[in-house]
Amino acid sequence: MQPNDLRQLAALPLTPAADAAQPAIAAAAVPSGATAPADAAEHKRVQDAAVKFEGMFIRQLLQQMRKSNEAFSDEDSIFNNRRERDMLDFADGQVADSLATQRAFGIADMLVKQLLPGGKG
DSSP: OOHHHHHHHHTSOSSOOHHHHHHHHHHHHSOTTOOOOOOHHHHHHHHHHHHHHHHHHHHHHHHHHHHHHHHTOOTTSGGGOHHHHHHHHHHHHHHHHHHHHTTOSSHHHHHHHHHSTTOOO
16 A cells, blocks of 8 residues: 555544445545546547657657668668658658558557556557
8 A cells, every 4th residue: 555545544534424435435445546537538639649659659760760771872872862861751751650540569559558547449
């Protein structure tokens, strides 16, 4: 038990009426880090944020892969042309967003499971 849990239990009256004690006991029984089940709007916001985070992660991964390709590219490679590089960056962003929407890496699902009680993705 956490110290806050003990304080909540200590604050309960010793001889409460039977029907008045139930909400107090139920509130004290919930661990301090736990929350009530999330409503639909909060669940949607968490899912959207998790998908966006997965998209950012995939985009960073693709950018690092492109940078390693640039190090090994020839002078006439598409990586040395600024316009081509910009188009590849745009395409990488689109691929990252598409993969994140499909939850291809599973990062969004794991984040939702960790952030929401009951954590169904």
